[in-house]
Amino acid sequence: MSSFDSNLYQYAVKEAQAAVNADEQGNYRQAINKYQRAADILLQFMKYNKNPQMRILCQEKVETFLERVKVLKAHLGGPKARAKKSTPSSSTPSDGEPKEQSGLVSAEEQELIDSIEGTILAESPDVKWADIAGLEDCKQALREAIVLPMIKPQLFTGARKPWSGILLFGPPGCGKTLLAKAAATECQATFFSVSSADLLSKWLGESEKLISSLFKVARIKAPSLIFMDEIDSLTTTRGSGHEGGGERRVKTQLLQEIQGVKSTHDKPMLVLGATNRPWDIDTAMLSRFEKKVYVPLPDMPARAGIFKIHTEGINSSLTEEDFIELAVRSEGYSGRDISNVCREVIMIPIRELDMGGLLEHSDQEVVVRDITLKDFMKTIKKIKPMTTGKELDRYGDWAQEFGEF
Numbered sequence: 001m002s003s004f005d006s007n008l009y010q011y012a013v014k015e016a017q018a019a020v021n022a023d024e025q026g027n028y029r030q031a032i033n034k035y036q037r038a039a040d041i042l043l044q045f046m047k048y049n050k051n052p053q054m055r056i057l058c059q060e061k062v063e064t065f066l067e068r069v070k071v072l073k074a075h076l077g078g079p080k081a082r083a084k085k086s087t088p089s090s091s092t093p094s095d096g097e098p099k100e101q102s103g104l105v106s107a108e109e110q111e112l113i114d115s116i117e118g119t120i121l122a123e124s125p126d127v128k129w130a131d132i133a134g135l136e137d138c139k140q141a142l143r144e145a146i147v148l149p150m151i152k153p154q155l156f157t158g159a160r161k162p163w164s165g166i167l168l169f170g171p172p173g174c175g176k177t178l179l180a181k182a183a184a185t186e187c188q189a190t191f192f193s194v195s196s197a198d199l200l201s202k203w204l205g206e207s208e209k210l211i212s213s214l215f216k217v218a219r220i221k222a223p224s225l226i227f228m229d230e231i232d233s234l235t236t237t238r239g240s241g242h243e244g245g246g247e248r249r250v251k252t253q254l255l256q257e258i259q260g261v262k263s264t265h266d267k268p269m270l271v272l273g274a275t276n277r278p279w280d281i282d283t284a285m286l287s288r289f290e291k292k293v294y295v296p297l298p299d300m301p302a303r304a305g306i307f308k309i310h311t312e313g314i315n316s317s318l319t320e321e322d323f324i325e326l327a328v329r330s331e332g333y334s335g336r337d338i339s340n341v342c343r344e345v346i347m348i349p350i351r352e353l354d355m356g357g358l359l360e361h362s363d364q365e366v367v368v369r370d371i372t373l374k375d376f377m378k379t380i381k382k383i384k385p386m387t388t389g390k391e392l393d394r395y396g397d398w399a400q401e402f403g404e405f
């Protein structure tokens, strides 16, 4: 099997498993959707795979899935026959308000929701501001732009309009994704997390459907935060050499949808993009993000804080001064680099026990020693920062030209 075939097959298996799970849990609408999708993918797969046995196997599976879809649809009495049901939205319906925003979800809308569930719709993430060291300016910018308009919409009327598109940019591993998650947790909006992999499932031609469902569902479930990570890869053709018609359509549609958010948000709804390659984003997309927030490498106090966060709960002999010493020694390190250092250090005492043969008997009591400043010093020498000075200059220049800080 080629890697393309194998990916496709794995994808089908994943969808089929999700279908069976949903079926077992009584989520029949979602099950229908997933069975259907698994069958579609297998049919695609059969176009490429010439192995006769494999094709028979797939054909059987497709038939089984479609049979189950029929049974479930009959069981539900057909999608159109169902009554509207309400969702736990905070909104109250009022005259003249578009149905989408009324908090009542029709059967068709419920189907849309099911269709993106699992692929895009994420549970509210459990990251708090306190889990992020430093970045005070960024936190404040996000509070003003996301949290306050969502928890106090009455303050953001008239000319004081909330932003509808915000871009977080900066070197890799410095907390962009963390910030987005914390903002979503703090404002208690429905959080949609979209990666380029979700949206560019090109071979199925499903991207456009997915994007349009995503924005519709976000409108239904407002207040919503749509987080588009690695937005550069959604909007450029980096590496591909040329842009296919399908891809162009997807991008155009994405631009239109984001534009739509801008013009009709009487219910808070916001698109938050993140990228570590801001220069790769085309200007049409860039202009959709009214506010651009630079998420830089952590400064010294932030680095000390990151060391603390990532060694929490571990027995350690480090003093306050030691953490400052570490912060001084880790100039140029990103949060991810520091987290890697900590993970390595935390393993040192365990590794020592193992090498001493002390972990061989499960019933034997073992004492794990404290981690020390020396462990950190040794490890910092081995793990080097990922971002070079030259790259940093590039972020700085871009921030000067387009950014906030």
Ligand SMILES: Nc1ncnc2c1ncn2[C@@H]1O[C@H](COP(=O)(O)OP(=O)(O)OP(=O)(O)O)[C@@H](O)[C@H]1O
Binding pocket: 131, 132, 133, 134, 135, 170, 171, 172, 173, 174, 175, 176, 177, 178, 179, 274, 275, 276, 298, 302, 306, 309, 334, 335, 336, 337, 339
């Ligand atoms: N300020 C911070 N405080 C605590 N941990 C941090 C901080 N910044 C980064 N980290 C750690 O580094 C990891 C990577 O951070 P994150 O995923 O937010 O980076 P990113 O900016 O989105 O990177 P990329 O551009 O590669 O997507 C986090 O999971 C966390 O463990």
Ligand SMILES: [Mg+2]
Binding pocket: 176, 177, 178, 229, 274
């Ligand atoms: Mg990220």
